[in-house]
Amino acid sequence: MASTVIGANITIEGEVIADEDVVVQGTIRGKLSAKDGVVVEAGAVVEADVSGGPMTFAGQVTGNVTSTDRVELQSGARVIGNVKAARITIADGAHFKGNVDMDV
Amino acid sequence: MAQAKASSARHLPARPRSSDPAVLGAGVRIRGRISGEGDLSILGSVEGDVVVRGDLNVGEGARLESEVLEAHAVTIAGEVNGDVTASGPVRLGATARVRGDLKGTEISIEEGAQFAGRIEADFELPAGLGKSR
Amino acid sequence: MASGGSVIGPETRIRGRITGSDDIDVRGHVEGELTIAGDVRVDSAATIAANVHGRRIVVRGAIKGDIAADEAITLEEGARVVGDLRAPRVAIAKGGLVRGYVETGHAGEGHRPKAAAQTKKAAPVHHAPAAKHHAPPKPAAKVTVSKAAPKPAASRGKAPPPVVPVLKKGTKAALTKKR
Numbered sequence: 206m207a208s209t210v211i212g213a214n215i216t217i218e219g220e221v222i223a224d225e226d227v228v229v230q231g232t233i234r235g236k237l238s239a240k241d242g243v244v245v246e247a248g249a250v251v252e253a254d255v256s257g258g259p260m261t262f263a264g265q266v267t268g269n270v271t272s273t274d275r276v277e278l279q280s281g282a283r284v285i286g287n288v289k290a291a292r293i294t295i296a297d298g299a300h301f302k303g304n305v306d307m308d309v
Numbered sequence: 310m311a312q313a314k315a316s317s318a319r320h321l322p323a324r325p326r327s328s329d330p331a332v333l334g335a336g337v338r339i340r341g342r343i344s345g346e347g348d349l350s351i352l353g354s355v356e357g358d359v360v361v362r363g364d365l366n367v368g369e370g371a372r373l374e375s376e377v378l379e380a381h382a383v384t385i386a387g388e389v390n391g392d393v394t395a396s397g398p399v400r401l402g403a404t405a406r407v408r409g410d411l412k413g414t415e416i417s418i419e420e421g422a423q424f425a426g427r428i429e430a431d432f433e434l435p436a437g438l439g440k441s442r
Numbered sequence: 443m444a445s446g447g448s449v450i451g452p453e454t455r456i457r458g459r460i461t462g463s464d465d466i467d468v469r470g471h472v473e474g475e476l477t478i479a480g481d482v483r484v485d486s487a488a489t490i491a492a493n494v495h496g497r498r499i500v501v502r503g504a505i506k507g508d509i510a511a512d513e514a515i516t517l518e519e520g521a522r523v524v525g526d527l528r529a530p531r532v533a534i535a536k537g538g539l540v541r542g543y544v545e546t547g548h549a550g551e552g553h554r555p556k557a558a559a560q561t562k563k564a565a566p567v568h569h570a571p572a573a574k575h576h577a578p579p580k581p582a583a584k585v586t587v588s589k590a591a592p593k594p595a596a597s598r599g600k601a602p603p604p605v606v607p608v609l610k611k612g613t614k615a616a617l618t619k620k621r
């Protein structure tokens with residue numbers, strides 16, 4: 206159950222710090238730091254370093270990603286940046302460019 | 310009962326009875342200061358200071374223009390130009406048209422009222438928002 | 443919450459600028475700027491240190507900043523606002539607290555800077571403070587004295603018409619005479 210939802214027509218320029226889940230449908234430019242899960246839905250644009258727990262990306266993420274859990278790139282996701290996570294899944298149809306560090 | 314020092318108010322009874330509000334009817338026009346111990350209801354037009362210990366009611370269609378307006382509870386449904394200083398609540402009804410600053414224990418404004426002025430309620434913002442202006 | 447709306451959860455802090463056209467429900471902390479072409483709801487535990495622009499704005503929480511709405515502002519019980527309120531309609535319920543300047547009758551500025559001052563619908567609204575906010579009138583020092591009173595419009599662009607805010611008749615003349 207998501208607690209913060211950044212809707213499709215919302216843009217945040219700055220820092221988002223959440224002690225709860227974050228679902229991004231719109232745009233974040235800056236920094237996203239969640240204590241729990243992060244979901245970047247299809248159509249969403251995140252131009253920021255992202256840190257948090259389990260993450261699911263179906264949209265666009267440009268920035269370094271740090272997860273305490275697992276990172277999942279779904280088909281259609283476009284991720285440019287380094288990913289540091291214990292586990293990572295990259296689905297067929299996902300675009301990814303960056304380093305992966307699983308030595309967490 | 311309020312005593313008005315003005316030419317058009319000669320008919321007001323001289324002896325105050327605090328249980329009866331004074332009423333300045335819709336046809337009354339006063340230019341001058343009004344002061345008194347009891348409640349006052351203005352339905353006509355007053356140009357001058359109003360200082361009463363009781364409650365003040367400005368009816369719909371009434372007009373009050375003053376530099377000093379003091380009462381306990383103030384209820385406005387008409388037009389007021391001037392600052393309002395109440396020792397009780399200040400209520401603006403939907404038909405009120407008020408220009409002036411409001412001070413009271415509680416300020417409420419019904420949607421539809423026209424208002425321009427300052428409101429200075431006494432309270433503190435929560436800690437995370439820093440010092441208030 | 444209507445679908446397509448946004449929620450800033452109670453455990454979320456945002457520092458920066460939030461813009462957009464979805465309705466938004468703020469339950470956490472926002473610092474910076476909040477400009478929405480939709481409805482804004484500020485829940486009772488929310489804290490906002492920002493100017494807020496929206497279509498309809500309903501406040502139950504704490505705001506340090508000016509609030510401007512295109513349609514209406516409502517302060518419900520629990521609202522604590524330090525800042526100015528500007529909207530065509532403003533309602534303050536019992537228990538809604540504000541410290542600032544409140545003005546009904548004009549659309550909030552923000553998306554439409556041209557709505558500067560001309561909406562006068564028989565509302566007996568004091569234009570002097572409105573002018574101060576929309577477009578600071580050029581200081582009198584610039585105007586040559588011969589134009590004593592009612593023609594300030596030429597040099598001032600979008601300042602509202604005739605109401606000359608503070609100067610009493612003869613003040614300018616008196617001042618120059620002193621020199």
